[in-house]
Amino acid sequence: MRPEYEVKTEETQDGRECLRISEMDPYHWHKIAAISGIAALGLGTYGFHIFKPENPIFKEVWQIASVYHLFHTAALLAAPITKRPHIFGGLLTAGILAFSGSCYTAAYVEDKKYSALAPFGGFAFVAGWASLLF
Numbered sequence: 001m002r003p004e005y006e007v008k009t010e011e012t013q014d015g016r017e018c019l020r021i022s023e024m025d026p027y028h029w030h031k032i033a034a035i036s037g038i039a040a041l042g043l044g045t046y047g048f049h050i051f052k053p054e055n056p057i058f059k060e061v062w063q064i065a066s067v068y069h070l071f072h073t074a075a076l077l078a079a080p081i082t083k084r085p086h087i088f089g090g091l092l093t094a095g096i097l098a099f100s101g102s103c104y105t106a107a108y109v110e111d112k113k114y115s116a117l118a119p120f121g122g123f124a125f126v127a128g129w130a131s132l133l134f
Helices: 028-049 056-074 085-109 118-133
Strands: 007-011 016-022
Touching: 007 085, 028 056, 028 085, 056 085, 085 118
Parallel strands: none
Antiparallel strands: 007 016
16 A cells, blocks of 8 residues: 655755655545545434434434535545546535534534534535636
């Protein structure tokens, strides 16, 4: 198994040495999507079959988190073929964690104050999709 990052010494045009760190392989986003997909399916199944909050509005919050989680996980599969895979994949992953994660938490503990990161996650989703324009 090769390391994700390799450090190489290169010589610049003016004769100085510099260190170059290779980037993560864009296809690592498939592994991240696989982990996220497993989590999305597990959390969605839990929310549908087991989760019984006292206030039914939190069941809807859980469902919304689950839909956005699964949808953006599927989009992560396209990250390696985008122009900037690490920006696209990183923003979608941040969006999943911030938006869906805070919605799951707020629904589970039945307290809206835990959804404070949701707007930042939504912004990360928008920024991720917008990154495809550039």
